[in-house]
Amino acid sequence: MLSFRQLLWLFFYLAFILLSQCTHAKDLKSSCHTCKQIADNFIKGLDQTKKQNFGGGNTAWEERALSKYETSEIRLVEILENLCESSSFDCNHMVEEHEDHFETWWFKRQNKHPDLYKWFCIDTINVCCLNGTFGPDCNACVGGSERPCHGNGVCDGDGTRGGNGRCNCDHGYKGEFCLDCIDGYFNEIRNDTFSLCTECHSSCKTCTGLTNEDCEKCKTGWGEDDEGACLDVNECLNDPPLCKEDQYCLNTDGSFSCKGCDKVCSGCTEAGPDKCQSCAPGYQDTEGTCTDVNECEQPDAVCTAGNQECVNNKGSYICICASGYEEQEGVCVTIPEPEENEEAADTENNQLEQTRKSIWSKCIRSL
Numbered sequence: 001m002l003s004f005r006q007l008l009w010l011f012f013y014l015a016f017i018l019l020s021q022c023t024h025a026k027d028l029k030s031s032c033h034t035c036k037q038i039a040d041n042f043i044k045g046l047d048q049t050k051k052q053n054f055g056g057g058n059t060a061w062e063e064r065a066l067s068k069y070e071t072s073e074i075r076l077v078e079i080l081e082n083l084c085e086s087s088s089f090d091c092n093h094m095v096e097e098h099e100d101h102f103e104t105w106w107f108k109r110q111n112k113h114p115d116l117y118k119w120f121c122i123d124t125i126n127v128c129c130l131n132g133t134f135g136p137d138c139n140a141c142v143g144g145s146e147r148p149c150h151g152n153g154v155c156d157g158d159g160t161r162g163g164n165g166r167c168n169c170d171h172g173y174k175g176e177f178c179l180d181c182i183d184g185y186f187n188e189i190r191n192d193t194f195s196l197c198t199e200c201h202s203s204c205k206t207c208t209g210l211t212n213e214d215c216e217k218c219k220t221g222w223g224e225d226d227e228g229a230c231l232d233v234n235e236c237l238n239d240p241p242l243c244k245e246d247q248y249c250l251n252t253d254g255s256f257s258c259k260g261c262d263k264v265c266s267g268c269t270e271a272g273p274d275k276c277q278s279c280a281p282g283y284q285d286t287e288g289t290c291t292d293v294n295e296c297e298q299p300d301a302v303c304t305a306g307n308q309e310c311v312n313n314k315g316s317y318i319c320i321c322a323s324g325y326e327e328q329e330g331v332c333v334t335i336p337e338p339e340e341n342e343e344a345a346d347t348e349n350n351q352l353e354q355t356r357k358s359i360w361s362k363c364i365r366s367l
Contacts, residue, residue, distance in 0.1 A: 028162030032121065032128040034090045038083050039117035042102075045079035052078075076106045098125055127161055134163045142167050142177060143193075150193060152178035172197040186214075202253060203230035221254035248275070264290040264315070282315030307332035 052069065069075055080102060084091035095102075101124055105116060113119040121128040122138075129138035132145025134157035141148035141155030142165055148155035149167035157163010169178040172185045173195070181187055181197035186207050189196040200207035203222040204215035211229075218230035225231050235242055235256040236249035243249045243258035248268045250257050261268035264283045265276035279290035295302050295317040296310035303310045303319035311318050321332035 028127070029157060029160045030090065031094075032160035032162070034088075034094055035121035035125065035127050036117060038091060038094060039121055041083045042079060042116055045082055049075055049078055071107075073103075073106075076102065101125065129159055129161060131159050134158055134160060134165045136161055139165060141165050147193075149178040150195060152195060152197075172199065201230070203232070219254055262290075264292075280315065305332065 050070075052075070080095060080099070083095050086092075098120070101120060105113065105119060109119060117128075118130075122130065129135070130145070132141055132148050132155070133139060134141055134155060138161070141158055143150040143155075148158055149169065152173040153167040153169040155163070156166045156168060167176065167178045169175070172182060174180050174182050179190065179195040181195075183206055184200050184204070185197040186200055186209065187195060188198040198210065201210060201212045201215065203212045203218055205219045206216040207214045208216060212231070213227070213229045215224075215228075215230045218224055221233055221235070222230040223233045232251070232253050234251045236251045241249065242256065245267055246261050246265075247258040248261055248270055250259050259271065262271065262273050262276065264273045264280055265278070266280045267277035268275045269277065273291070274289040276285075276290045279285055282293055282295075283290040284293045292312075292314050294312045296312045301310070302317060305319070307322050307325045308319045309322045311320055321327050324335055325332040326335050327333075
């Protein structure tokens with residue numbers, strides 16, 4: 001019987017092994033991606049330099065004395081220098097580590113092996129596999145290397161030395177071989193090596209065909225009629241209602257939503273002031289439409305305090321002091337006229353300002 005400490009140690013050991021395997025598999029996939037990027041950039045470099053020369057001004061003499069630029073080491077170096085971004089450590093490290101392989105391919109293998117990616121990444125440094133294969137030994141993916149996952153998914157590690165070869169199925173497909181259909185899809189065509197999953201009618205959870213009559217089971221929000229077809233359930237007919245008093249119910253295929261009534265309504269059946277069950281306070285029914293009540297035009301005055309006047313607004317009104325009056329402690333009182341001493345003070349201030357301006361003007365002219 002293992003002790004608790006031994007069990008804990010064993011747990012962490014197994015977790016470390018699993019984490020190491022996952023990290024290693026990720027590194028293998030990353031290495032292949034880096035190598036493919038290098039190979040692609042090398043081909044771009046070839047295209048970018050195909051019309052260049054040694055740049056000395058006498059191309060004919062240079063090519064006689066230094067060999068052709070097309071196959072020269074100078075061209076190779078120019079291409080190698082531009083394979084990676086300066087910030088890409090993995091790319092630059094791989095180029096530096098395998099620079100001798102690029103020289104070998106450039107001078108000795110290029111004609112026999114024109115596909116640099118296959119020669120370098122797959123056959124020489126062994127970080128990639130052919131499409132449809134995966135893992136250290138480049139085994140065929142599920143479904144075969146010609147059609148991994150039977151054409152309905154992506155093989156984990158496809159084209160790399162990593163991964164486990166299992167299928168990540170496309171939407172609509174499931175199963176180890178991506179031949180089965182998920183709920184909401186049915187097999188329109190199916191055999192041992194091929195499957196075509198087609199989407200069911202929107203009312204079906206599972207089905208055998210395209211129409212709502214081919215449903216095996218209806219989705220939530222749909223119900224089966226007497227003939228076995230799935231039809232929309234109108235939740236807005238539910239009793240008691242599913243929406244609040246200030247909302248109306250809007251039915252949709254397979255569902256419903258609650259929408260706010262117009263502010264003039266107290267309860268409604270649809271959107272708009274003409275769909276109210278009754279009118280909100282401050283509004284009245286005018287030929288089936290709720291409209292604003294102008295309280296200021298009512299026979300009985302609504303602003304009854306002295307020196308007030310009524311101002312109507314939508315759904316209500318306000319009482320304000322009439323012109324020439326102001327509110328003081330809730331009462332409209334007369335706005336006082338300016339006192340005589342205040343007027344005299346204003347006159348004196350005006351005279352002083354005019355005198356100051358006159359003295360300043362004379363000073364300016366004397367300068």
